[in-house]
Amino acid sequence: MAPWEAAVRTIAIDQRLAADAGLRVGDLVVLAAEPGRANGDTVRIAAIVQRRADPSEVARSEYRIRMHLDQLQRIVGYGDRVDRFAIATAGGAAADSALRRINSVAFGFRAYPSREIAVETSKTFVVVSRFHRAIGMITIVASATFLLCIMLLKVDERRRDVAAMRLMGISRATVVRTVILESSFVALLGSLFGVGLGFVTSALVNAHYQAVYRTPLRFAIVTPGTVAYSVLLSLVLGIGAGALAARRLARTAPLTLFGR
Amino acid sequence: MRFQLAALSLRRHASRTLLAVLGVAVSAAMLLDMVMLATGMRQSFATLLGRNGFTIRVSPRGTLPFDTEATIAQARDATITMQRIAGVTAVAPVLGTTIHVLGGPNPVTAFALGVDPAVQGDYELLEGREPVADALVASDALLRATGARIGDTLDVAIGFDPQIRTYTGRRRVVICGRARFTYLSADDRAAALPLASVQAMGGPDRSDRVSLFMVRTAPNVDPEATRLAIERALPRVTALSTAGAIAEAEHRLSYFRQLAFILGAVSLIVGFLLVTTIVTVSVNERIGEIAIMRAIGVSRSHVVHQIVIEGIGLSLTGAAAGLILGVFTARWLNSILRGFPGLPDAIDFFLFQPNSAFRALALLVASGVAAGIYPAWRAASLPISATLREEAVG
Numbered sequence: 001m002a003p004w005e006a007a008v009r010t011i012a013i014d015q016r017l018a019a020d021a022g023l024r025v026g027d028l029v030v031l032a033a034e035p036g037r038a039n040g041d042t043v044r045i046a047a048i049v050q051r052r053a054d055p056s057e058v059a060r061s062e063y064r065i066r067m068h069l070d071q072l073q074r075i076v077g078y079g080d081r082v083d084r085f086a087i088a089t090a091g092g093a094a095a096d097s098a099l100r101r102i103n104s105v106a107f108g109f110r111a112y113p114s115r116e117i118a119v120e121t122s123k124t125f126v127v128v129s130r131f132h133r134a135i136g137m138i139t140i141v142a143s144a145t146f147l148l149c150i151m152l153l154k155v156d157e158r159r160r161d162v163a164a165m166r167l168m169g170i171s172r173a174t175v176v177r178t179v180i181l182e183s184s185f186v187a188l189l190g191s192l193f194g195v196g197l198g199f200v201t202s203a204l205v206n207a208h209y210q211a212v213y214r215t216p217l218r219f220a221i222v223t224p225g226t227v228a229y230s231v232l233l234s235l236v237l238g239i240g241a242g243a244l245a246a247r248r249l250a251r252t253a254p255l256t257l258f259g260r
Numbered sequence: 261m262r263f264q265l266a267a268l269s270l271r272r273h274a275s276r277t278l279l280a281v282l283g284v285a286v287s288a289a290m291l292l293d294m295v296m297l298a299t300g301m302r303q304s305f306a307t308l309l310g311r312n313g314f315t316i317r318v319s320p321r322g323t324l325p326f327d328t329e330a331t332i333a334q335a336r337d338a339t340i341t342m343q344r345i346a347g348v349t350a351v352a353p354v355l356g357t358t359i360h361v362l363g364g365p366n367p368v369t370a371f372a373l374g375v376d377p378a379v380q381g382d383y384e385l386l387e388g389r390e391p392v393a394d395a396l397v398a399s400d401a402l403l404r405a406t407g408a409r410i411g412d413t414l415d416v417a418i419g420f421d422p423q424i425r426t427y428t429g430r431r432r433v434v435i436c437g438r439a440r441f442t443y444l445s446a447d448d449r450a451a452a453l454p455l456a457s458v459q460a461m462g463g464p465d466r467s468d469r470v471s472l473f474m475v476r477t478a479p480n481v482d483p484e485a486t487r488l489a490i491e492r493a494l495p496r497v498t499a500l501s502t503a504g505a506i507a508e509a510e511h512r513l514s515y516f517r518q519l520a521f522i523l524g525a526v527s528l529i530v531g532f533l534l535v536t537t538i539v540t541v542s543v544n545e546r547i548g549e550i551a552i553m554r555a556i557g558v559s560r561s562h563v564v565h566q567i568v569i570e571g572i573g574l575s576l577t578g579a580a581a582g583l584i585l586g587v588f589t590a591r592w593l594n595s596i597l598r599g600f601p602g603l604p605d606a607i608d609f610f611l612f613q614p615n616s617a618f619r620a621l622a623l624l625v626a627s628g629v630a631a632g633i634y635p636a637w638r639a640a641s642l643p644i645s646a647t648l649r650e651e652a653v654g
Contacts, residue, residue, distance in 0.1 A: 034496060106422075108420030124600055126599075127600050130599070131597055134596055135593070138290055138293075139523070142530060143530075145279065148279060149534060149537070149538070150537060152276065152279065153541045156541070157541065157544070209515065212514065
């Protein structure tokens, strides 16, 4: 290695840039503030870093470079300036008192607690999350109607069996319980199948969008809460529909159910 | 006669029919919403970009307009170079920066645009006059925040030096107008000043620099050819045509488009399955009736038509209800997404376009027809005597 090469400063680049530009650790590159500018800085790639799973960066297909602050200030002619400082405190009261002291002497800048910045920067995702909840509500209404309809028809199809059971002397209550048990079994089986389908589709969704946006971010997550909610909902709907249809069948005269 | 029989058959199980119509209506509403989402964003964004006739945006090389703080140097020369390109009818330079309105207990920070008022396409003047030197037009949000009105004078600075605790690029400017900023949200505090004023306030860092050029081309000129000519003439810039900008926006928002496609397809399948199930069950229950109709000489085609009409009836009624439901839910969903911070007022995610909407609902009705065909064919193909015997014996 030539002496000038040993003095070269180092940078870290993200995986996306490394892949697109065919760069590897140890490569020398020239950094300049504008394309084609002659007086750029030659630097060595010391590391290739993976992007964080940050939703705010997902749709931006830009490249990221990490470099020494003074070198960046010099290259872009920014002088002794920075965009922001991140300050570590002992937490709790120490953070509040540091915030007060900084803001009491600040001129042209302001200190914010991290949680306030998190709230501000996550507004976009609050909107997306609200939209997802709304879409989820519509989907639940659609699937609940569908499920209710199918369960009613399924039970209605059993009219002849119910008639036969009633003619054999089986009580109305037993008939109703049998039909409800059957419909809960169907709803349970269906919801278990749906949970499996949910896991598979969420894996597909994640694989697809992680490839499209080149991010480790997970777009769809099946949580125990989601599973419990969907299973419970389909069970309630299944049992409800079964009970409704079964009561109606049990009240109808067996011969009428037979079509006589 | 066929219509009457189909209607009677649907009315016989009123609750079941109602539930099926409700299911189809929800599916149709979802399908309609997803079509509105998939096509609305593109249409709305295209309308926004094309509003003032500018077909090309020119930004520092490798960046999108206002995506970074990078600027284009030697802006005057660049303007002349672009004006000389065949087909270019106007070049509007824009320099974006942050300004601080002083005077109150806390400075009010706003986004400022340096523009050439003669060719600008960034705002629509609502009241007052175009800005000249030491004057600005302000958005309603900025006027509210400063408590100022047209004719008032503001103490404005473009930067500050914390070391010596002074504001830099300070100037007293008169509010000469009130404007609606095309690419900003109604809540954004914004102002527009003459480009030369903003450049002068910014000092050497901003001298003869712009953030963006907006280029208008002649109607008979292909913007793509002009875009390439600009990039050839100015290697330091990236030129983006409206079509390119829409493609870029679509890439960034592809999540919503794909979500719309998936949910739209699911809605269509759910609607189809619902109609198929209802019609199939209804046919199964009436096998005896259908066999009697066939036995007394009713033709196969009559039976098929009657059952298909039932499917169409369910789909049409559901689609009509879904149209109303879909428009309301789209408004609701749009109001949620309009909450995106900094979203221009003119952008809508859900846009009702009659052609796309009716095409989607027609697809749902067509799926209803398809849903009725299998049970209809099955019913019409029943062996008459065997079916009658089975029905009689039970």
